Amino acid sequence: xxxxxxxxxxxxxxxxxxxxxxxxxxxxxxxxxxxxxxxxxxxxxxxxxxxxxxxxxxxxxxxxxxxxxxxxxxxxxxxxxxxxxxxxxxxxxxxxxxxxxxxxxxxxxxxxxxxxxxxxxxxxxxxxxxxxxxxxxxxxxxxxxxxxxxxxxxxxxxxxxxxxxxxxxxxxxxxxxxxxxxxxxxxxxxxxxxxxxxxxxxxxxxxxxxxxxxxxxxxxxxxxxxxxxxxxxxxxxxxxxxxxxxxxxxxxxxxxxxxxxxxxxxxxxxxxxxxxxxxxxxxxxxxxxxxxxxxxxxxxxxxxxxxxxxxxxxxxxxxxxxxxxxxxxxxxxxxxxxxxxxxxxxxxxxxxxxxxxxxxxxxxxxxxxxxxxxxxxxxxxxxxxxxxxxxxxxxxxxxxxxxxxxxxxxxxxxxxxxxxxxxxxxxxxxxxxxxxxxxxxxxxxxxxxxxxxxxx
Amino acid sequence: xxxxxxxxxxxxxxxxxxxxxxxxxxxxxxxxxxxxxxxxxxxxxxxxxxxxxxxxxxxxxxxxxxxxxxxxxxxxxxxxxxxxxxxxxxxxxxxxxxxxxxxxxxxxxxxxxxxxxxxxxxxxxxxxxxxxxxxxxxxxxxxxxxxxxxxxxxxxxxxxxxxxxxxxxxxxxxxxxxxxxxxxxxxxxxxxxxxxxxxxxxxxxxxxxxxxxxxxxxxxxxxxxxxxxxxx
Numbered sequence: 001x002x003x004x005x006x007x008x009x010x011x012x013x014x015x016x017x018x019x020x021x022x023x024x025x026x027x028x029x030x031x032x033x034x035x036x037x038x039x040x041x042x043x044x045x046x047x048x049x050x051x052x053x054x055x056x057x058x059x060x061x062x063x064x065x066x067x068x069x070x071x072x073x074x075x076x077x078x079x080x081x082x083x084x085x086x087x088x089x090x091x092x093x094x095x096x097x098x099x100x101x102x103x104x105x106x107x108x109x110x111x112x113x114x115x116x117x118x119x120x121x122x123x124x125x126x127x128x129x130x131x132x133x134x135x136x137x138x139x140x141x142x143x144x145x146x147x148x149x150x151x152x153x154x155x156x157x158x159x160x161x162x163x164x165x166x167x168x169x170x171x172x173x174x175x176x177x178x179x180x181x182x183x184x185x186x187x188x189x190x191x192x193x194x195x196x197x198x199x200x201x202x203x204x205x206x207x208x209x210x211x212x213x214x215x216x217x218x219x220x221x222x223x224x225x226x227x228x229x230x231x232x233x234x235x236x237x238x239x240x241x242x243x244x245x246x247x248x249x250x251x252x253x254x255x256x257x258x259x260x261x262x263x264x265x266x267x268x269x270x271x272x273x274x275x276x277x278x279x280x281x282x283x284x285x286x287x288x289x290x291x292x293x294x295x296x297x298x299x300x301x302x303x304x305x306x307x308x309x310x311x312x313x314x315x316x317x318x319x320x321x322x323x324x325x326x327x328x329x330x331x332x333x334x335x336x337x338x339x340x341x342x343x344x345x346x347x348x349x350x351x352x353x354x355x356x357x358x359x360x361x362x363x364x365x366x367x368x369x370x371x372x373x374x375x376x377x378x379x380x381x382x383x384x385x386x387x388x389x390x391x392x393x394x395x396x397x398x399x400x401x402x403x404x405x406x407x408x409x410x411x412x413x414x415x416x417x418x419x420x421x422x423x424x425x426x427x428x429x430x431x432x433x434x435x436x437x438x439x440x441x442x443x444x445x446x447x448x449x450x451x452x453x454x455x456x
Numbered sequence: 457x458x459x460x461x462x463x464x465x466x467x468x469x470x471x472x473x474x475x476x477x478x479x480x481x482x483x484x485x486x487x488x489x490x491x492x493x494x495x496x497x498x499x500x501x502x503x504x505x506x507x508x509x510x511x512x513x514x515x516x517x518x519x520x521x522x523x524x525x526x527x528x529x530x531x532x533x534x535x536x537x538x539x540x541x542x543x544x545x546x547x548x549x550x551x552x553x554x555x556x557x558x559x560x561x562x563x564x565x566x567x568x569x570x571x572x573x574x575x576x577x578x579x580x581x582x583x584x585x586x587x588x589x590x591x592x593x594x595x596x597x598x599x600x601x602x603x604x605x606x607x608x609x610x611x612x613x614x615x616x617x618x619x620x621x622x623x624x625x626x627x628x629x630x631x632x633x634x635x636x637x638x639x640x641x642x643x644x645x646x647x648x649x650x651x652x653x654x655x656x657x658x659x660x661x662x663x664x665x666x667x668x669x670x671x672x673x674x675x676x677x678x679x680x681x682x683x684x685x686x687x688x
Contacts, residue, residue, distance in 0.1 A: 242541035243470050245563035250476045253566045254483070273565075280563050284543070291544075298545060305645060308633030311678045315629035318675070330677045337648060 007189075008182040015174045019167070047072065048124050048133055055082060055091065057128050063091035070094075077136045079119075083108070084129040095134070184209050191216045200224055227294050234290040238283040245283075249276045285419040288350075292426040299344045299430055303454065306380045307336045307373050309345065313352040314371060325365035328356070331372040339373070341380050341451050343431050348451075351427040354420040355384045355447050363388030367444075379433070379450035387444040391437065399437040424449075462577050463488035465507035467498040467524065468539070469516050477511065480566045481573075495519035499527055506532055509577055511569075512556075514540040514547070522554055529555040535576040539564065575624070588623050589686040590671040593662040597623065602661045609661050614639055618654055622672065622682035631679040655680060 051073075054066040063082060073080055073094055082091040087103040089095070099117060108130065112123045116132070120140035124131045187203055191213070194201045201220030203213040255261065255269030291297035314330045352371065359369045367388040374381045391399065399421075428435045433451040440446040464486055468474040474491050481489050490507060492498035495516045502510070510528060514521035525536055535557045540547070543561035551559050557580075558572050578586070586597035593604040600616040602609050611619055621638045622630055636644035636651050659666035673681050 239541045242543075242562035243473055247472055247476055249563045250473075250480065250566050254479070276563065277565075287543070300545070303643075305633060308631060311631040311633060315631050315675070315678050318678070319628040332677060338645060340645070 005182075008178055008186075012175060012178045015178070016171065019170055019174075023167075048122050048131070051080060051133060052124050052126050052131050055080075055126065055128075055131065063128065065091065065093060073133075077139075079134045081132050081134075082126060082129055083132060090129065188212055188216060191220070195220050195223060231290050231294055234286060238287040241279075241283055245276060245280060249273060249280070252276055282419060285354075285423050289419055289423050289426060292423070292430060299347070301342050301344055303340050304343055304345050304348065305337070306339055306341050306348075306382065306451070307332050309348050310352060310371050310373050310382065313349050313356065316349075316353070317356065325367075326360050326363075327368035329368065329370050331370055333374075336373045336375070339375065339380055340454050341431075342454050343451060344427075347427045347430070351424050351449070352382060352384070354424045355449070358420055358424075359384060359386040359388065359445065359447075363444075375453075376450065379452050382449045382451070383446065384449075385440045385444060385446035387440065390439055390443050390445045396437050396439070459574065459577055460485040461487055462508035462581065463490065463505075464509050464511065464573070465490045465492065465498065465501060466511045467492045467495070467516065467521070468511075468513045469493050470513075477569075480569065484570050495521070495524045498524050502528055502531070506534060508581065509534060509573060510536045511539050511573070512536055514538060514542050514551075522550060525551070525554045525556060535580045537569075537572060537576060539569070588626070588682075588684055590662055590682075590684060592664045592671065595619065595623070595662065604662065604664070611658065611661065615654055615658050615661075618651070619658055619682075622680060623684065626682055626684035629675045629679050629681050633679075635679065 051069050054069045055063060056065075057063050069080065070093060072078075079094040079096060080092065081089045081095050081099075083103060084090045087105060087108060089101045096119070099119075103111075111121055111132075115121065116134060118137045119134040120137075121132050121134045123133075188209060191201050191203045195216070201217060203217055205214040205217065252269045252273035256266055256273055258266065258269075288297065310330055310332070314328055317328055356369055356371065359367070363386055367386050369384065369386045372383045372385075374383060425435060428449055428451070431451050433449060436448045436450075438446045438448070464481060466474060466477050466481070466489065468477060468491070471493065474493060478489055478491055488507075490501060492501055495518045498510075498512070498516075499519070501507070512521045512524060516524070519527075521538065521540065525538070528534070528536060536555070537558040537560060538551045538556045539560050539562065540551075541562045548559045548561075557576055560569060560572060582598065588595045588597060593602050595602050595611070597620065600611040600619075602611060617638050618635055621635055632648055632651065633644065636647040639651065639654070640647050655672065656666065659669050659672055662671055663669045671683050673683060675681055
């Protein structure tokens with residue numbers, strides 16, 4: 001379920017990202033367009049100030065202009081005139097013939113704002129009157145703005161507000177939309193999760209995407225049926241094998257105990273009995289593995305004392321006459337007697353037994369196995385270590401992988417591990433614990449199993 | 457009556473296994489062994505003459521083992537041991553709920569079956585005096601009296617409970633937890649020191665030198681073990 005939420009959170013964040021990128025690209029484009037237009041612009045940059053300074057009047061009232069004025073005007077294809085206060089042209093340069101030589105004040109007012117007979121003009125006050133510089137027709141667009149300052153301000157704020165509002169609305173709509181999709185899709189994704197975990201799936205097949213939900217339900221049922229069939233099959237085999245195996249074990253024991261027959265035959269009887277015992281353990285493990293895998297084994301959890309669990313397992317080994325080639329010791333601190341965990345006592349005992357058996361079967365005579373109960377960051381750690389041959393780094397790597405326990409066989413058909421360890425793994429998981437395989441020093445294998453303590 | 461003279465009824469539909477079971481008990485010394493291969497046959501035999509103990513398979517043609525058990529329980533409290541291939545917890549619970557005294561899942565080792573049957577018989581038909589013979593003393597389990605050399609002392613209630621548990625598992629390790637459990641119930645944590653006191657008191661009664669015990673020995677870190685020379 002976290003995955004689903006994560007997905008939609010990421011989706012939403014990426015949407016915000018997309019909108020941000022969209023705005024940034026647009027801003028960049030706007031800047032590019034403005035720059036391009038500006039560089040294309042042929043707006044005559046007539047230095048009106050310079051021209052004004054170059055036009056002077058002598059004491060007799062004659063107006064003179066420098067040669068520079070003519071050059072500038074020619075370059076820009078413009079013209080200039082100087083009006084006195086009465087509106088009469090008292091000086092001109094390249095002025096079109098069609099233009100009148102005197103202007104009324106209303107005409108002046110008009111062209112200073114707009115155009116003079118279609119010529120865009122610039123005006124500047126000159127000591128002798130008004131300097132008017134005209135430019136080629138249609139070369140310049142003139143407009144005048146005179147508005148209230150507060151109006152401009154509120155307009156600018158309004159535009160900014162509008163952009164922000166738009167952003168907000170887009171975000172809210174996207175968020176709402178994402179939530180809607182999430183609501184429709186989440187049950188389906190949850191259903192798939194449930195199916196993957198092998199639990200029964202039952203989605204309500206109304207609402208959005210009901211068809212997909214219905215199909216998922218059907219697929220889930222199919223999977224369950226197959227799992228059930230597989231489990232029944234394993235259960236059936238392990239059941240049917242019990243009676244014949246009873247006969248094998250029974251008669252083998254008879255042979256083993258019969259002092260009237262040759263010793264060699266008795267030894268063979270013992271071998272048959274011992275191997276039969278292994279088959280017995282195997283089918284019990286197989287059945288339990290299958291039941292735990294499909295959560296069909298009711299866990300009989302109660303408050304138990306880990307040290308006592310370890311004691312019972314060790315005692316059982318010793319009571320059954322531990323093979324003299326192995327040594328089994330239990331190490332525990334004084335305080336560990338007070339620790340309690342929650343678990344199924346028989347399963348936890350089975351777990352420890354299997355790990356110890358694993359240590360014994362893979363090691364030569366004379367190995368010693370040490371079982372200890374420790375405490376580590378709120379978990380109770382059962383540690384089972386031996387001083388035997390141990391594992392290679394590669395093996396350790398595989399044994400610490402979760403996938404390893406789910407796969408029974410390599411591609412070659414070779415078995416990767418016994419049911420014993422698989423059962424151990426499942427029992428650990430059923431108790432919310434962790435298992436770790438490590439090197440023991442100087443040699444051997446150390447297995448630690450952490451099971452959480454009861455809260456409080 | 458001697459243990460081996462008790463009559464046993466074995467109900468099992470697999471004839472090969474039935475033959476093996478009969479052989480196992482015959483070899484162990486049991487003299488009165490009857491067999492049945494169906495539920496109906498078993499019920500008929502139970503009604504005609506009540507056996508001292510029944511070994512019952514679950515999967516039987518006709519009426520099954522659980523039904524037979526139910527019917528037997530209506531007329532008697534004789535010990536019944538279920539011997540079955542059905543080993544799931546549900547099946548075992550069902551068996552015990554119907555009144556089975558023990559439940560052994562196939563495949564089994566003959567020795568285990570014999571020991572369980574023996575224990576059931578002993579519990580159901582206590583001998584005149586159940587005695588446990590130790591290195592330096594003998595304990596009468598019915599009177600909780602300990603005879604050491606010429607003196608006789610009695611075990612207290614708690615001591616007796618603990619001793620009985622040890623005697624039932626004679627020559628085997630009994631864990632500290634298991635002993636605490638019989639003495640004070642399932643929540644026994646914190647009882648360990650009291651248990652040690654009880655063990656010391658038992659030793660004072662059954663050992664000549666309690667500080668170096670030879671009968672009730674400590675198995676370091678695990679629990680205790682009662683070394684029995686002979687039990688009846």
